[in-house]
Amino acid sequence: MLSEATLQSIDREVAKYPADQSQSAVMAALRLAQAERGWLADETIAFVAKYLGMPEMAAYEVASFYNMYDRAPVGKHKITVCTNLPCALSGGVHAADYLKQKLGIDFNETTPDGRFTLKEGECMGACGDAPVMLVNSVHMRCFMTPEEIDRLLEECK
Amino acid sequence: MAILQAINPTLTAGWHRPDARDLTRDTGWRLKDYEARDGYQALRRLFGDKLTQDQVIAEVKASALRGRGGAGFPTGLKWSFMPKNCSGDKYIVCNTDEGEPGTFKDRDLIRLDPHAVIEGMIIAGFAMGATRGYNYIHGEVFELYQRFEEAIEEARAAGYLGKNILGSGFDFDLFAHQGWGAYICGEETALLESIEGKKGQPRYKPPFPANVGLYGRPTTINNTESLASIPYILRRGGQAFLDLGKPNNGGTKLFSVSGHVNKPGNYEVPMGTPFAKLLEMCGGMRGGRKLKAVIPGGSSAPVLPGDVMMECTLDYDSIAQAGSMLGSGAVIVMDETVCMVKALERLSWFYYEESCGQCTPCREGTGWLYKVIHRIEHGRGRPEDLELLDDVAKKIMGRTICALGDAAALPVISFVKHFRSEFEYHVEHKKCLVPLDVQKAGSTFHTRLMAGATC
Numbered sequence: 089m090l091s092e093a094t095l096q097s098i099d100r101e102v103a104k105y106p107a108d109q110s111q112s113a114v115m116a117a118l119r120l121a122q123a124e125r126g127w128l129a130d131e132t133i134a135f136v137a138k139y140l141g142m143p144e145m146a147a148y149e150v151a152s153f154y155n156m157y158d159r160a161p162v163g164k165h166k167i168t169v170c171t172n173l174p175c176a177l178s179g180g181v182h183a184a185d186y187l188k189q190k191l192g193i194d195f196n197e198t199t200p201d202g203r204f205t206l207k208e209g210e211c212m213g214a215c216g217d218a219p220v221m222l223v224n225s226v227h228m229r230c231f232m233t234p235e236e237i238d239r240l241l242e243e244c245k
Numbered sequence: 246m247a248i249l250q251a252i253n254p255t256l257t258a259g260w261h262r263p264d265a266r267d268l269t270r271d272t273g274w275r276l277k278d279y280e281a282r283d284g285y286q287a288l289r290r291l292f293g294d295k296l297t298q299d300q301v302i303a304e305v306k307a308s309a310l311r312g313r314g315g316a317g318f319p320t321g322l323k324w325s326f327m328p329k330n331c332s333g334d335k336y337i338v339c340n341t342d343e344g345e346p347g348t349f350k351d352r353d354l355i356r357l358d359p360h361a362v363i364e365g366m367i368i369a370g371f372a373m374g375a376t377r378g379y380n381y382i383h384g385e386v387f388e389l390y391q392r393f394e395e396a397i398e399e400a401r402a403a404g405y406l407g408k409n410i411l412g413s414g415f416d417f418d419l420f421a422h423q424g425w426g427a428y429i430c431g432e433e434t435a436l437l438e439s440i441e442g443k444k445g446q447p448r449y450k451p452p453f454p455a456n457v458g459l460y461g462r463p464t465t466i467n468n469t470e471s472l473a474s475i476p477y478i479l480r481r482g483g484q485a486f487l488d489l490g491k492p493n494n495g496g497t498k499l500f501s502v503s504g505h506v507n508k509p510g511n512y513e514v515p516m517g518t519p520f521a522k523l524l525e526m527c528g529g530m531r532g533g534r535k536l537k538a539v540i541p542g543g544s545s546a547p548v549l550p551g552d553v554m555m556e557c558t559l560d561y562d563s564i565a566q567a568g569s570m571l572g573s574g575a576v577i578v579m580d581e582t583v584c585m586v587k588a589l590e591r592l593s594w595f596y597y598e599e600s601c602g603q604c605t606p607c608r609e610g611t612g613w614l615y616k617v618i619h620r621i622e623h624g625r626g627r628p629e630d631l632e633l634l635d636d637v638a639k640k641i642m643g644r645t646i647c648a649l650g651d652a653a654a655l656p657v658i659s660f661v662k663h664f665r666s667e668f669e670y671h672v673e674h675k676k677c678l679v680p681l682d683v684q685k686a687g688s689t690f691h692t693r694l695m696a697g698a699t700c
Contacts, residue, residue, distance in 0.1 A: 104379075104420040106334070109460060111442035115425050142442070153444035153601075156384050156426035172346045173544060173591045174503035174577050177688050210428060210595055211544075212385035213343040213352045215503035215575070216510045217265060225425075226387040230266050 089135045094124045098139065111142045114150050118157055123226075127158040155210075156225045163198040163205035165244040168222040169232075171208055174215035183219035183232045184208065190241060203244070255477045255489070255497055256470065257513045258282060260357040268388055271357060276399040279360035285405060287479035288364055291371065292413040298329075301372040305475065307483030309495030313350075314340055314431075314468030315543060315572040317561045326455040327373040328463050336464040337369045339380040339472050341393075342436055344428040346544035346595060347575030350499035350511050351469035355382065355389050358473065359396035363419060365472030367405060368479055370417040373465055377418055380469075381436050384425040393421045428599035432647045433466040435601065446603045447647035468573075470499055490516030494560040504578040505531045505687065516560045523559060523576065534580040534687065538663070542572020544592050545652030547659030548585075569659070582687025584677040585664040589656060590615070590622045596653035607650040610641040614657055621668060624675035631661055631668055 090098075098117045105112035117136045122128050128151050137147035151157045158166070169184040184206075188194055191204050198205040214220045217230035221240075229240060259282050261273040272278070279285070291301065306321030327335065339362060343351040355362060366378045382390040397419055400406045408416045422440050424430050430439045434448035437459050458464020474496055478486045487495040494516035500523060503509050507528030514523060520539070530536055536551035541559075547569040549557070557563050564571045579588065597611040614637055617630050638654035645651070661668055670678040677684065 104422070106460065109441070112422070112440055114442040115439065116423055119423065119425060140442075146443070149444050150442065154384070154425040154427050171591070172595055173588055174347045174575075176591060177504040177577070177579065177583070178509065179688060181688065182685075209385070210426075210598060211344045211346040211348075213349050213383050214386070215347055215349050215577075216501060217349075218503065218509070222385060225384070228386065228388060 089132065090121055090124055090139075094120050095139070098136075102140070110140045111146065114140055114142065114147055115154065118147070118151055119225075122157060123224075127161050129159075161198075164203050166205045166207060166224050167240075168207040168209035168225070170210065170212050170214075170218070170220045172211045172215075174211075175218040175220055178215075178218035179233075180219045183221070183237065186234055186237055190237070204241075254513045256354070256358070256361070256473055256499055257511070259361075260353065262353075262357060268356065268392070274357050274359055274392070274396070276360060276396070276403060279358070279364075283480060284360050284476070285364055287476040288367055288405065289411065291368060291479060292411050292415075298372050298374060301368065301479065304483040305372070305478055308474075308478045308486035309483075309490070309493055310471060310474055310478065310486065311494065311561060312468055313470035313474070313498065313573070315345065315545075315570070317571060320467060320471050323455075323465060323467070324369065324372055326453070327375075327465055328456065329374065331463065334377060334460070334462045335373060335375040336459045336462060337366055337373060337375040337378040338433075338436065338440070338459060338464055338466045339366055339378065339469055340431065340433060340436060340466050341380055341382045341469045342424050342431040343383050343469070343573075344385075344431055345573050345575060346592070347501060347503050347540065347577040348543050348573040349501045349503070350574065352383070352386050352389060353511050354469050354473050354499075355380075355386075355393050359393050360400065361473040361476055362393075362469055363396060363400050363405070365475035366419055367410065367417055368475050369465065369467065369472060370419075371415055373463075375417065375465070377420070379420050379422050379440055379459070381422045381424060381430065381440060384423055387423065390421055390423050397421060427601075428595075429601045429647070429649060432649065435647065436466065437464065444601070446601045447649075449646055491560060493562065498559070498574050500559060500574045500576050502527050502576045502578060505534065505580040505582075506578050507531050514559065517563075518559045520554050520557045520559055520576075524555075524578070527578075530578070530580055532580075532687075534582065536578065537581045537583055538579045538585065540569075540575075540577040540579075540656075542570040543575040544577065544595065545648075545655060546570040546572045547655050548663060549659075550663050580687055582679060582683050584622075584679045584684055585660055585667045586618065586622045586671050586677065587684070589660040590618045592656050593618050593653070596649065600649060600653070604645040604647075604650065606641045606644040607653065610637050610650070611653045613637045614641075614653060618657070621671050624671075626668075626672035626675075628672060630672060631665065634661055 101113040101116040134144045137144040195208045219232040259273045264270045310320045311317040430445040435445035439445040454464040539554040593615040597615040600611045602608045638657045641650040642654045
């Protein structure tokens with residue numbers, strides 16, 4: 089179900105923890121699985137659980153608790169905008185509104201062509217660089233003025 | 246910046262980010278750069294002088310370093326809680342799960358000076374006889390998790406980590422663990438659950454982590470900035486660190502300033518610096534507007550009216566006296582364009598969204614708080630709502646396993662207390678006291694991009 093490269097990356101994560109604590113690697117393993125598959129289907133979560141030798145339900149508990157795991161398909165580029173108070177004071181909500189208008193979608197929606205999904209995020213720990221957004225959960229973009237947002241959307245073609 | 250020049254900053258001395266947007270242009274974070282500014286000298290001194298564990302802990306106690314994650318608990322004292330004569334694994338855990346709205350200092354620490362954190366963790370590991378360390382890094386800064394792993398590899402290759410470190414006979418290894426979007430994991434026992442590969446729900450205390458922590462073993466959890474302060478303390482002495490601040494509040498501290506200032510960013514100032522001075526360093530209020538309110542220690546700290554804050558100095562004691570908390574040093578500045586009901590509505594949504602659901606008062610209460618504030622903000626408030634908010638908030642406080650319940654309640658109580666007339670206006674007139682176009686002008690996109698000082 090997962091590529092050799094992903095499994096090797098999971099093995100590297102497992103090695104960080106004591107020999108009898110492979111479950112500790114589940115967060116990284118689910119992240120890696122999501123990166124390869126685009127989202128976490130139940131069978132992907134089950135595969136990860138089995139690979140780590142933990143109950144399926146325990147892996148599902150993790151996948152459903154942490155909000156950067158996607159348990160439903162998302163667009164090719166998932167953009168998460170922080171709208172929490174410190175960001176909002178410096179344009180976080182305006183940035184989200186601008187994106188909504190450009191993409192023609194609301195939060196938790198995907199463009200009809202499957203290219204973009206928009207999400208509302210909570211504090212990303214970068215309030216001084218607001219507006220802040222995350223692309224596919226791993227790339228942070230800062231100071232997102234309309235011009236920068238236009239540039240980002242262009243790059244994501 | 247006069248203060249900065251006078252005090253010779255310790256935490257930010259090596260910071261260099263020529264382009265805030267572009268991580269790849271950062272310089273100064275690699276091992277060779279850190280070594281060039283006396284990096285790993287504290288560790289070498291520790292082994293060279295054959296300091297004992299007790300001597301290291303005594304030095305940290307003398308520094309009056311207080312936990313930089315928010316609670317302000319004396320770090321040296323915390324270290325002394327670890328059991329001494331026990332066999333088996335002991336752990337030192339660094340808490341870089343920085344998700345308290347307003348706080349963004351640890352992000353810059355691991356971005357621009359990761360080796361200071363690593364050296365601090367090794368010293369902590371030695372002092373407490375730990376065998377392993379984990380740095381739990383906020384999922385949203387994944388690129389910095391990767392950077393931290395790179396820094397760990399550099400340290401391991403140079404013999405600072407692993408078996409027999411620098412020929413001392415001390416074994417210690419260190420790893421990074423990624424979070425993936427859960428504010429609650431900043432709570433230390435939730436964080437331990439998360440490292441164990443579970444959902445991050447806080448544990449009952451006692452037992453405390455010093456006795457039963459990660460994998461059931463003795464564990465100490467420290468904030469990133471606390472650990473990054475350790476090398477200086479060992480290099481220059483606890484007294485020298487204490488002298489940087491004021492009694493009972495040792496050292497310099499990073500303050501993350503966000504909101505309506507001209508230059509948001511991290512500022513390193515001595516503990517006890519007047520807030521007015523910090524505001525000046527941030528270039529003053531954006532657009533020259535009037536200061537209305539400040540949340541001085543991250544979103545969980547009670548809000549203070551601007552005029553009260555202007556009289557405060559930045560240390561645990563002064564801010565506590567004014568009725569709030571220094572917390573993580575996250576200073577959220579709000580000007581006269583802010584509708585306090587709307588501001589509180591957003592914060593309350595955050596706590597509702599992030600409550601882990603384990604304790605009923607928090608799970609249900611945060612929903613109630615949000616719902617009531619939401620209806621006030623949207624013109625459907627009832628005259629009895631302000632009492633209801635106070636009542637719900639006080640019923641959450643002190644009745645939950647962890648501090649998230651209190652963190653959700655304190656902003657509500659303080660916003661309603663200090664800005665009651667604005668809430669009443671909302672209920673009576675079904676609209677904001679601050680006109681919408683004024684609000685919009687205040688929270689507009691940055692006009693002075695990249696002006697943010699990172700010291």
